[in-house]
Amino acid sequence: xxxxxxxxxxxxxxxxxxxxxxxxxxxxxxxxxxxxxxxxxxxxxxxxxxxxxxxxxxxxxxxxxxxxxxxxxxxxxxxxxxxxxxxxxxxxxxxxxxxxxxxxxxxxxxxxxxxxxxxxxxxxxxxxxxxxxxxxxxxxxxxxxxxxxxxxxxxxxxxxxxxxxxx
Amino acid sequence: xxxxxxxxxxxxxxxxxxxxxxxxxxxxxxxxxxxxxxxxxxxxxxxxxxxxxxxxxxxxxxxxxxxxxxxxxxxxxxxxxxxxxxxxxxxxxxxxxxxxxxxxxxxxxxxxxxxxxxxxxxxxxxxxxxxxxxxxxxxxxxxxxxxxxxxxxxxxxxxxxxxxxxxxxxxxxxxxxxxxxxxxxxxxxxxxxxxxxxxxxxxxxxxxxxxxxxxxxxxxxxxxxxxxxxxxxxxxxxxxxxxxxxxxxxxxxxxxxxxxxxxxxxxxxxxxxxxxxxxxxxxxxxxxxxxxxxxxxxxxxxxxxxxxxxxxxxxxxxxxxxxxxxxxxxxxxxxxxxxxxxxxxxxxxxxxxxxxxxxxxxxxxxxxxxxxxxxxxxxxxxxxxxxxxxxxxxxxxxxxxxxxxxxxxxxxxxxxxxxxxxxxxxxxxxxxx
Numbered sequence: 001x002x003x004x005x006x007x008x009x010x011x012x013x014x015x016x017x018x019x020x021x022x023x024x025x026x027x028x029x030x031x032x033x034x035x036x037x038x039x040x041x042x043x044x045x046x047x048x049x050x051x052x053x054x055x056x057x058x059x060x061x062x063x064x065x066x067x068x069x070x071x072x073x074x075x076x077x078x079x080x081x082x083x084x085x086x087x088x089x090x091x092x093x094x095x096x097x098x099x100x101x102x103x104x105x106x107x108x109x110x111x112x113x114x115x116x117x118x119x120x121x122x123x124x125x126x127x128x129x130x131x132x133x134x135x136x137x138x139x140x141x142x143x144x145x146x147x148x149x150x151x152x153x154x155x156x157x158x159x160x161x162x163x164x165x166x167x
Numbered sequence: 168x169x170x171x172x173x174x175x176x177x178x179x180x181x182x183x184x185x186x187x188x189x190x191x192x193x194x195x196x197x198x199x200x201x202x203x204x205x206x207x208x209x210x211x212x213x214x215x216x217x218x219x220x221x222x223x224x225x226x227x228x229x230x231x232x233x234x235x236x237x238x239x240x241x242x243x244x245x246x247x248x249x250x251x252x253x254x255x256x257x258x259x260x261x262x263x264x265x266x267x268x269x270x271x272x273x274x275x276x277x278x279x280x281x282x283x284x285x286x287x288x289x290x291x292x293x294x295x296x297x298x299x300x301x302x303x304x305x306x307x308x309x310x311x312x313x314x315x316x317x318x319x320x321x322x323x324x325x326x327x328x329x330x331x332x333x334x335x336x337x338x339x340x341x342x343x344x345x346x347x348x349x350x351x352x353x354x355x356x357x358x359x360x361x362x363x364x365x366x367x368x369x370x371x372x373x374x375x376x377x378x379x380x381x382x383x384x385x386x387x388x389x390x391x392x393x394x395x396x397x398x399x400x401x402x403x404x405x406x407x408x409x410x411x412x413x414x415x416x417x418x419x420x421x422x423x424x425x426x427x428x429x430x431x432x433x434x435x436x437x438x439x440x441x442x443x444x445x446x447x448x449x450x451x452x453x454x455x456x457x458x459x460x461x462x463x464x465x466x467x468x469x470x471x472x473x474x475x476x477x478x479x480x481x482x483x484x485x486x487x488x489x490x491x492x493x494x495x496x497x498x499x500x501x502x503x504x505x506x507x508x509x510x511x512x513x514x515x516x517x518x519x520x521x522x523x524x525x526x527x528x529x530x531x532x533x534x535x536x537x538x539x540x541x542x543x544x545x546x547x548x549x550x551x552x553x554x555x556x557x558x559x560x561x562x563x564x565x566x567x568x569x570x571x572x573x574x575x576x577x578x579x580x581x582x583x584x585x586x587x588x589x590x591x592x593x594x595x596x597x598x599x600x
Contacts, residue, residue, distance in 0.1 A: 143168075
């Protein structure tokens with residue numbers, strides 16, 4: 001089932017997600033729906049926050065051909081290399097806008113998979129950028145928060161106008 | 168997260184902008200290439216190299232066409248137009264495609280207010296053709312300071328040097344002498360349908376008629392040959408390598424010459440390869456592994472001998488110093504944008520410092536080969552002169568060779584459009600006490 005994606009400046013995107021106590025069939029159903037929603041959008045990552053479920057769940061696939069689906073439940077991040085690299089990011093909750101954001105280049109993620117098993121992953125490049133982007137969502141943060149207030153306001157106004165037109 | 172790969176023109180414009188801001192192509196191009204689908208990568212590479220090669224000419228034309236420069240935040244659109252001009256002037260691509268795609272890329276770069284300007288400038292460029300160059304910088308497509316310096320240093324050759332710098336370098340191989348003779352490998356190449364000729368001066372060199380991807384070369388992964396310019400290969404002919412010697416390659420990365428030394432003489436006791444770049448040292452190991460050779464790798468600033476030297480002097484030292492790289496501009500056209508005239512004096516200081524430090528770890532009776540890929544005497548002939556003033560006992564060895572020009576202190580190769588890069592070699596010996 002394709003879920004509705006909240007769009008900036010929706011205040012619900014600012015909710016801080018709670019950890020998942022137990023990975024159940026309901027969690028897996030949500031994960032499947034999140035993948036379907038992400039692939040349909042199309043996007044390379046989606047946090048539960050964006051579909052108005054405030055639990056620490058992320059789905060992701062940075063491959064060219066949708067061949068590497070990844071699930072992160074209750075993710076924690078360690079910085080391995082502090083060097084920052086700016087890369088163009090966009091967001092399914094901020095449709096149509098792409099801006100350079102500086103992120104940590106190399107990090108280690110500890111999380112649970114869709115079966116509730118712990119795993120560790122070292123990430124660089126696009127994967128590292130995407131994980132940091134999605135983990136921000138779980139903390140109520142958006143990539144536009146890294147931009148100048150001028151740019152952020154411009155994006156907000158344009159999206160508000162679009163929302164009004166489609167309402 | 169949503170991710171939208173930029174059109175390759177926009178990526179190319181960003182690469183040029185990064186080079187203008189001081190990054191080398193070898194730093195920023197790999198990142199840019201990874202943003203593109205594989206089938207577009209060769210084109211991006213060709214455009215980035217070509218646009219740097221012809222930067223000063225294209226920039227001259229563009230500045231003539233723009234009534235006033237673009238605002239700083241819009242600078243990337245300037246480079247986007249340079250890329251389009253490069254293709255208009257130097258490629259076969261259809262004009263309408265260049266124009267449409269460039270206007271589209273301008274939009275993708277989030278500069279919709281400039282699409283009219285881009286369209287107007289490029290249409291005029293197409294209609295009117297290339298203008299007469301306004302100055303030498305644009306005529307020879309080099310920075311003015313470099314042209315002036317070359318005129319002064321090489322009054323009879325400066326135009327030939329500038330011309331050679333604007334050509335594409337040939338692809339040259341060094342046959343691994345431990346595996347094949349040059350004739351054997353030439354036969355293998357002929358069987359593989361790759362046109363090639365033996366180089367004139369380097370004993371193991373083979374120049375290909377046209378560049379090919381290395382995976383098409385026979386037994387390349389097994390270490391049959393390496394890619395290396397003929398001028399760089401000449402280092403082993405000057406080192407007088409003999410079994411039992413301990414050899415130092417003082418600024419080794421990426422290791423082409425380290426490997427050449429090991430291939431040229433099978434019985435060396437040890438080859439120590441030093442480089443101060445932790446990032447580039449793994450490249451040396453990769454090259455050694457592919458060729459199945461062994462060297463001792465050390466990450467250190469060679470000049471700081473206290474940091475790395477074990478007290479055992481070397482029989483032979485190859486000192487290929489960091490330099491302006493003005494002899495290899497045809498391989499690294501971004502040098503035209505990156506190098507500043509003010510770099511040369513500090514580089515000369517580093518070069519002399521390295522030479523002094525290496526002299527201190529050379530065994531009496533040992534030999535040191537000083538090398539640069541520069542065409543400025545300030546980094547070549549003058550360094551040796553300055554050194555000889557300080558070290559009166561150092562003995563300068565005259566290089567008897569058919570290549571290059573005699574500069575009293577050493578031999579200078581100027582870049583040759585048909586063969587080798589620009590290079591300088593000098594040979595020094597430390598007398599026995």
